[in-house]
Amino acid sequence: MLFKKELAFLVMLCFVVSSVSSQNKGMVLIPSGSYKPFIKGKVDEIQVDSFWIDEKSVTNAEFSTFVDANPSWSREEIKRLFADEDYLSHWATDLFNQDSFLVGNAPVVNVSWFAAKAYCEWQGKRLPMLSEWEYAASALPQGSVDSSSLQEIIANWYSRRTLSENDTVPHYKNEFGIWDMHGKIWEWVYDFNSVQSNEDSRNMEETPEGLFCGSASLNASDASDYSTFIRFAFRGSLKGHFTVRKLGFRCVKTK
Amino acid sequence: MKNILFIMLTGFLIAGCNEKKEEVKQCCNTKNEQKVTKDLIDQLPGTSVYQLDGDWTSHKGKPLKLNQLTGKPVVLTMIFTHCEYACPMMVNDLKMIEQEFSSQERNEFNFVLVSFDYVRDKQERLESYAVSQGLDDNWILLHGGESQVKELSVTLNISYEMLENGSFSHTNRKLVLDKQGRIVYSQNGLQTNSEPVVEAIRSLL
Numbered sequence: 001m002l003f004k005k006e007l008a009f010l011v012m013l014c015f016v017v018s019s020v021s022s023q024n025k026g027m028v029l030i031p032s033g034s035y036k037p038f039i040k041g042k043v044d045e046i047q048v049d050s051f052w053i054d055e056k057s058v059t060n061a062e063f064s065t066f067v068d069a070n071p072s073w074s075r076e077e078i079k080r081l082f083a084d085e086d087y088l089s090h091w092a093t094d095l096f097n098q099d100s101f102l103v104g105n106a107p108v109v110n111v112s113w114f115a116a117k118a119y120c121e122w123q124g125k126r127l128p129m130l131s132e133w134e135y136a137a138s139a140l141p142q143g144s145v146d147s148s149s150l151q152e153i154i155a156n157w158y159s160r161r162t163l164s165e166n167d168t169v170p171h172y173k174n175e176f177g178i179w180d181m182h183g184k185i186w187e188w189v190y191d192f193n194s195v196q197s198n199e200d201s202r203n204m205e206e207t208p209e210g211l212f213c214g215s216a217s218l219n220a221s222d223a224s225d226y227s228t229f230i231r232f233a234f235r236g237s238l239k240g241h242f243t244v245r246k247l248g249f250r251c252v253k254t255k
Numbered sequence: 256m257k258n259i260l261f262i263m264l265t266g267f268l269i270a271g272c273n274e275k276k277e278e279v280k281q282c283c284n285t286k287n288e289q290k291v292t293k294d295l296i297d298q299l300p301g302t303s304v305y306q307l308d309g310d311w312t313s314h315k316g317k318p319l320k321l322n323q324l325t326g327k328p329v330v331l332t333m334i335f336t337h338c339e340y341a342c343p344m345m346v347n348d349l350k351m352i353e354q355e356f357s358s359q360e361r362n363e364f365n366f367v368l369v370s371f372d373y374v375r376d377k378q379e380r381l382e383s384y385a386v387s388q389g390l391d392d393n394w395i396l397l398h399g400g401e402s403q404v405k406e407l408s409v410t411l412n413i414s415y416e417m418l419e420n421g422s423f424s425h426t427n428r429k430l431v432l433d434k435q436g437r438i439v440y441s442q443n444g445l446q447t448n449s450e451p452v453v454e455a456i457r458s459l460l
Binding site: 079080081082113114117190191193194195239240 | 301302303304306307405406408409410412413414415416424425426
């Protein structure tokens with residue numbers, strides 16, 4: 001009798017485990033932890049709870065299944081409020097066709113924040129919070145000894161002149177087990193429009209454009225971290241309907 | 256592969272239909288009203304803020320979609336009622352703007368205040384805020400979920416961040432929307448010159 005119970009429990013456990021793993025296929029569990037924020041605020045460390053994250057950024061092929069199923073997000077039908085004229089402009093046709101398009105596995109770019117958000121929600125996921133993304137991206141490449149390897153990847157990336165949308169070659173996997181958080185494309189985060197500085201909202205005359213370049217740069221925790229400056233400045237320059245040739249996304253899920 | 260796609264597509268279509276039915280139940284009473292609402296959405300320009308499809312609740316407890324604001328120009332801003340300094344100043348700014356119009360003109364456009372504070376600014380709180388601030392019927396205060404607030408803030412280019420004590424650090428920005436929800440004018444800051452805002456509204460009346 002006892003044996004039967006145990007067996008039933010084991011079967012159940014297997015079922016639970018397999019259903020969890022199939023739900024989160026292609027995702028990696030990031031353990032909870034903390035990182036040093038780039039913009040100094042009231043805290044020295046930002047705590048991040050454990051969450052699931054896509055192992056790779058969303059590809060053209062994956063995004064095309066979403067568009068096929070949701071025509072209102074097609075190049076033809078999308079409302080200008082949700083994406084500018086360059087939305088998916090690298091696709092040969094309105095409906096991406098895998099046979100005639102060789103870069104299905106390349107990260108999808110030219111997608112707006114609204115489209116990225118809708119894609120993740122369609123998948124039962126969400127866009128990462130800025131803190132989640134920064135934490136996940138702070139991990140060093142697997143096997144590296146110090147942060148110089150990561151800085152090198154980023155510096156090489158910035159200095160490359162090619163703007164190819166066909167970059168299917170994975171560059172590096174980090175200690176968390178996720179691919180290419182740097183070195184290939186920029187990625188949307190859910191709260192890209194959060195106020196990333198100590199700018200006081202009581203100021204009479206505000207210049208949101210100045211939020212980054214003005215007070216934020218005085219509050220950088222490492223003023224020599226040039227690559228991070230660029231990332232934060234880039235993010236601060238975005239609007240929700242913008243599409244950029246090197247800007248894609250990946251999704252996350254709360255644990 | 257094609258079959259799977261077809262099944263998925265069918266599933267999605269069915270789900271889509273169901274969703275629509277529910278929406279209809281919530282928002283409209285008669286067939287005629289349904290048609291009018293649908294026509295309004297179809298007619299909205301692609302850049303209209305009212306393309307945002309989220310459900311909001313007004314301070315008077317009325318469920319509302321932004322497209323129901325169609326038909327009158329709107330002065331729109333985002334605030335939170337626990338805000339002690341910046342937001343009362345913002346509301347004051349808007350009152351100053353209101354004073355520039357005759358009582359008849361005031362009926363021809365709305366002030367819409369959307370709260371960042373999806374946790375604390377529920378309907379009752381917004382209602383008492385409207386009373387304490389002496390806001391007339393042409394003022395509409397809206398409460399919505401976190402995702403709607405985020406989408407609207409992104410649309411309006413308003414940055415914000417929830418602080419640890421539950422209050423918000425945010426851009427102070429007023430926007431004037433035309434009768435179809437397109438942004439025609441926006442202004443950053445507090446205690447700013449009300450003249451351009453007044454002019455923008457006048458041009459739409």
